[in-house]
Amino acid sequence: MSIWEYANPKKFIATTTPVIPWAFGGAMLCLLVGLVWGFFLTPQADRFGSTVKIIYVHVPSAMMAINAWAMMLVASLIWLIRRHHVSALAAKAAAPVGMTMTLIALFTGAVWGQPMWGTWWAWDPRLTSFLILFLFYLGYIALWEAIPDPDQAADLTSVLCLVGSVFAILSRYAVLFWNQGLHQGATLSLDAKENISDVYWFPLLVCLAGFILLFVALVLMRTGTEIRVRRLRALERQAQRALA
Amino acid sequence: MKALLLRDLRLAIRAGGGFGLSLAFFLIVVVLVPFGVGPESDILSRIGPGILWVAALLATLLSLDRQFALDHEDGALPLIATSPLPLEAVALAKALAHWLTTGLPLTLAAAPLGVLLNLDPAAYPWIVLTLGLGTPALSVIGTFGAALTVGIRRGGLLLSLLVLPLYVPTLIFGAEAARRGAQGLEVATPLLMLAGITAGSLALLPFAAGGVLRINLR
Amino acid sequence: MKALLLRDLRLAIRAGGGFGLSLAFFLIVVVLVPFGVGPESDILSRIGPGILWVAALLATLLSLDRQFALDHEDGALPLIATSPLPLEAVALAKALAHWLTTGLPLTLAAAPLGVLLNLDPAAYPWIVLTLGLGTPALSVIGTFGAALTVGIRRGGLLLSLLVLPLYVPTLIFGAEAARRGAQGLEVATPLLMLAGITAGSLALLPFAAGGVLRINLR
Amino acid sequence: MTLRVQGLAVARGGVPVLTDLGFTVDPGHALVLRGPNGAGKTTLLRVLAGLAPPLAGRIDLPPESAAYASHADGIKATLSVTENLRFWAALYGRPWADQVLDDFDLRTLKDRPAGTLSAGQSRRLGLARLGVIGRQVLLLDEPTVSLDAASVARFAAWLRERHLGRGGIAVIATHVPLGLDAPELDLAWFRADPAAVSHGTDAAFL
Amino acid sequence: MTLRVQGLAVARGGVPVLTDLGFTVDPGHALVLRGPNGAGKTTLLRVLAGLAPPLAGRIDLPPESAAYASHADGIKATLSVTENLRFWAALYGRPWADQVLDDFDLRTLKDRPAGTLSAGQSRRLGLARLGVIGRQVLLLDEPTVSLDAASVARFAAWLRERHLGRGGIAVIATHVPLGLDAPELDLAWFRADPAAVSHGTDAAFL
Numbered sequence A: 001m002s003i004w005e006y007a008n009p010k011k012f013i014a015t016t017t018p019v020i021p022w023a024f025g026g027a028m029l030c031l032l033v034g035l036v037w038g039f040f041l042t043p044q045a046d047r048f049g050s051t052v053k054i055i056y057v058h059v060p061s062a063m064m065a066i067n068a069w070a071m072m073l074v075a076s077l078i079w080l081i082r083r084h085h086v087s088a089l090a091a092k093a094a095a096p097v098g099m100t101m102t103l104i105a106l107f108t109g110a111v112w113g114q115p116m117w118g119t120w121w122a123w124d125p126r127l128t129s130f131l132i133l134f135l136f137y138l139g140y141i142a143l144w145e146a147i148p149d150p151d152q153a154a155d156l157t158s159v160l161c162l163v164g165s166v167f168a169i170l171s172r173y174a175v176l177f178w179n180q181g182l183h184q185g186a187t188l189s190l191d192a193k194e195n196i197s198d199v200y201w202f203p204l205l206v207c208l209a210g211f212i213l214l215f216v217a218l219v220l221m222r223t224g225t226e227i228r229v230r231r232l233r234a235l236e237r238q239a240q241r242a243l244a
Numbered sequence B, C: 001m002k003a004l005l006l007r008d009l010r011l012a013i014r015a016g017g018g019f020g021l022s023l024a025f026f027l028i029v030v031v032l033v034p035f036g037v038g039p040e041s042d043i044l045s046r047i048g049p050g051i052l053w054v055a056a057l058l059a060t061l062l063s064l065d066r067q068f069a070l071d072h073e074d075g076a077l078p079l080i081a082t083s084p085l086p087l088e089a090v091a092l093a094k095a096l097a098h099w100l101t102t103g104l105p106l107t108l109a110a111a112p113l114g115v116l117l118n119l120d121p122a123a124y125p126w127i128v129l130t131l132g133l134g135t136p137a138l139s140v141i142g143t144f145g146a147a148l149t150v151g152i153r154r155g156g157l158l159l160s161l162l163v164l165p166l167y168v169p170t171l172i173f174g175a176e177a178a179r180r181g182a183q184g185l186e187v188a189t190p191l192l193m194l195a196g197i198t199a200g201s202l203a204l205l206p207f208a209a210g211g212v213l214r215i216n217l218r
Numbered sequence D, E: 001m002t003l004r005v006q007g008l009a010v011a012r013g014g015v016p017v018l019t020d021l022g023f024t025v026d027p028g029h030a031l032v033l034r035g036p037n038g039a040g041k042t043t044l045l046r047v048l049a050g051l052a053p054p055l056a057g058r059i060d061l062p063p064e065s066a067a068y069a070s071h072a073d074g075i076k077a078t079l080s081v082t083e084n085l086r087f088w089a090a091l092y093g094r095p096w097a098d099q100v101l102d103d104f105d106l107r108t109l110k111d112r113p114a115g116t117l118s119a120g121q122s123r124r125l126g127l128a129r130l131g132v133i134g135r136q137v138l139l140l141d142e143p144t145v146s147l148d149a150a151s152v153a154r155f156a157a158w159l160r161e162r163h164l165g166r167g168g169i170a171v172i173a174t175h176v177p178l179g180l181d182a183p184e185l186d187l188a189w190f191r192a193d194p195a196a197v198s199h200g201t202d203a204a205f206l
């Protein structure tokens, strides 16, 4: 019994179908608790005012945007090396979720930037990197859409994901070099407590857990859908040939 | 490889679209910018190096979709693929031909065009140096993108979309080095990074492009 | 004419290259400019309207070579020419399809993209208004240029060179009106001129394009 | 309506190819053009279709009655077979009739993107266009290239019964016999002397 | 060197087209592929040429010994006939021999830009590439399309004498007889069984 058995589409669907509702339920619960706690039960920060509460959406979505790309990278590698269809489809399934997370982070950031920095947009390194990440997602999804043959599409998007990751990291450093920013440093680092007090910290963690669960649920569900689409197409072809 | 390179160069010259296309486009962009942003020369000279870099990048981007598409349409690509030349070498030859017909003329034309943008005389050598260092990377990265989209009819859009994010680091370091050089600031770091990107792309991307071509020809 | 228009729109949507291409290119240019010229928001907001206009114009220019070239390559153009539809109507239908897939989306996308260039809020309505007024002229003029170069393989370069000078008046009045509007100055004159150019091109150029097509098909 | 050609001379790329050509095709009849490669069949058909001007001579043909079909059939790879045909019907202002799918054996392929057809299948699609636009005079350049024997016979039958049988005219350039009972014209007899002073624009400078 | 194919199954666009195909072609021999339009001739040749992977089965063929030729011949319109051929010779690392111009009757056309050739002439140019690259196994997809009778005979003679006569192999898909004394293989017999679970990537999902 190896983990690769789950790479069988049927086995994957059979295993994940019961998990999805639990993941969704957990996500909803965490988000509800985290957001209500964060929005209504925390004090207003001196410097930020009530706008600080955007953090409960902004930070988790920003983190998931990056993690989704990392997951796609791993899944692409698995496809290229072991050629498990499920992993290619999982990468495909994760992309729109990751892109949406990027958009949410960009949007909440812009909404937050207006009161904080007096502008919707600044060419801050962090913000700029996210814009570039958004373009990467766009290109990746567009490539999937453009190629009719699913295996070929999987191969090409995987290579794009590999090469793209290298350049994404390069861009990150280029952007840092290019402009000094306004944006906060990493809060969730080891010396986290020096940046942000526990009052905000705990609900944020709960929200983060919620976003992670939501991401897992969405990706599992979308992967299942992709598998079913492929299965449907295969059955259609079989039926067509039986007619001919 | 020499045969392929020579043929591509000859085709580019015959069609007139090689050297010409990208240069003309470069010229167009540089001419249009003052019409768009207004003729104040102080602003123009401040944004000059950046505009030259962006224009060069766009001109490169636009000549990319011919890289493999023409050979794909008329059926030459599978015939080249079954020749003794490995596809990695094909990609390298194509990138080289692209640079010779695009990157090199752009680099040489950048200095005279700078006049249109009221560029500071101190900026000229830096523009030429950074473009000369950076355009090979643009060609190689672009060839990889072209190889990715070769099977797709009218893949031009997709190509731009895929290649643009990959161009960002090159553009940032190139334009930054040009700007700093023009103002007499320290330029070693961006120049080194630029050279590093070019060297790395040249060493690795032909392999990626070859692999991707192989997938696309299946 | 409706049949042709519908087919072209359908092809544009199917290929994904229609709406997408020009929009993506527009976005690309707007994102690249700050990387080139640097992130200072005061400079960006000063050159913002001009950059948006130049970017829109470039995006239009680039989608032109598909106007007739695809139909020419696969042999559809002579078949269309021998149909009951006069070539003038063909040109008009093509221009209309081009505007719907290029000019219109660009106009609508200009406002959100302005945010990236730190555009003054007062500038938004003017950008949208001037682009909405000016892009039809760009499409019709471009269609004429595409008709001129249809027989030429890889006519892209030539097309840009021919069309660019024809675009200059539209660009000047369009960008000027947008800039003045943003600064609260008098805009009636450039706006009127812009509207006049659009009306004139729409009325006359389809005939020129039709005639030129007829010559090219001989 | 009769196709009548008198004293026709045609050139390609400025070089005279055929000269002194004359023939008449009556309604319900076909003419087969023969000649080795490079004889000028394609050139002649393009001139008859009005896509290139003749050097000399006259062509009697009512306007908007001819349709030209060559290897390049203007097939759009991303449109389905039916969408391709419907476009031509609409452009020529003709009603759409499903019948044509049967005539050219395309019914099983009707929803396939045209780009996925085999060589012979897409050739059939190109020919089906002729059944859709309802023109009286068909100018066909090697119409049966890539077709298998059954498809050639089917096309010949369509031509005989549905086109010529209804008073249509066809001029066909081909290297393979079509099984049509039609007179043949060998273009080798009408070769123009390339060295002769041409009647073309060169003449003004000689 | 013998071309040996066993238990081959091929697909196009994910749809299995042929199955359980097996044959052997010895040096100096040719095999003619027959079958109606859409039977899978092009698909099979592309798999043999290594341009597409087989679904199942094996193909014994030394690497870099096969050449594939189809309608699309990679002819560059702006290069002259000789320049086109010389490019292929150089790319395949072969010496250039003028002889090929005579073999394919291209001598009078040798300095013409390839774009100005007639259909049959440019087909001859496409075939001449085969004479230049010196490959042992030729995989030909409808090689004589658009050729007149004389050119077909000339090509058949070249194939017999200069290719097969020197121990070469040829697999030829065609709808018209070439006048070669070669066995024929009707692909209609090998049509993929519609009821069978496909061997393709579909199988993973069924």
Ligand code: HEM
Residues within 6 Å of the ligand: A055, A058, A059, A062, A063, A105, A106, A107, A108, A109, A110, A111, A112, A113, A114, A116, A117, A126, A127, A128, A130, A131, A183, A184, A185, A186, A187, A188
């Ligand atoms: C469009 C604009 C913005 C984008 C794309 C963006 C992006 C990000 C990203 C990627 C992270 C970090 C995740 C991590 O690495 O831990 C983050 C965190 C954060 N952002 Fe933003 N941000 C934007 C605007 C803003 C604004 C306007 C503010 C408020 C002044 C803000 C405040 C924060 C804070 C406090 C954090 C948490 C610190 C951290 O975990 O790094 N952001 N944002």
Ligand SMILES: Nc1ncnc2c1ncn2[C@@H]1O[C@H](COP(=O)(O)OP(=O)(O)OP(=O)(O)O)[C@@H](O)[C@H]1O
Residues within 6 Å of the ligand: D012, D013, D014, D015, D017, D035, D036, D037, D038, D039, D040, D041, D042, D043, D044, E115, E116, E117, E118, E119, E120, E121, E146
């Ligand atoms: N642009 C050109 N310049 C000079 N000669 C040309 C040009 N185009 C075609 N020709 C020549 O004109 C002649 C007639 O060509 P055409 O295509 O009409 O021949 P065809 O009878 O259709 O031949 P095929 O059977 O090969 O299709 C050929 O000899 C060809 O080489």
Ligand SMILES: Nc1ncnc2c1ncn2[C@@H]1O[C@H](COP(=O)(O)OP(=O)(O)OP(=O)(O)O)[C@@H](O)[C@H]1O
Residues within 6 Å of the ligand: D115, D116, D117, D118, D119, D120, D121, D146, E012, E013, E014, E015, E017, E035, E036, E037, E038, E039, E040, E041, E042, E043, E044
């Ligand atoms: N992308 C695709 N998707 C689905 N089916 C396809 C695709 N491409 C080709 N086919 C089908 O595969 C079958 C085999 O095609 P192939 O081109 O091999 O036929 P062929 O024997 O060469 O026919 P022809 O004599 O017409 O050239 C055809 O029925 C064709 O319609």
Ligand SMILES: [Mg+2]
Residues within 6 Å of the ligand: D041, D042, D043, D141, E118, E119, E120
């Ligand atoms: Mg011909």
Ligand SMILES: [Mg+2]
Residues within 6 Å of the ligand: D118, D119, D120, E041, E042, E043, E141
């Ligand atoms: Mg075939």
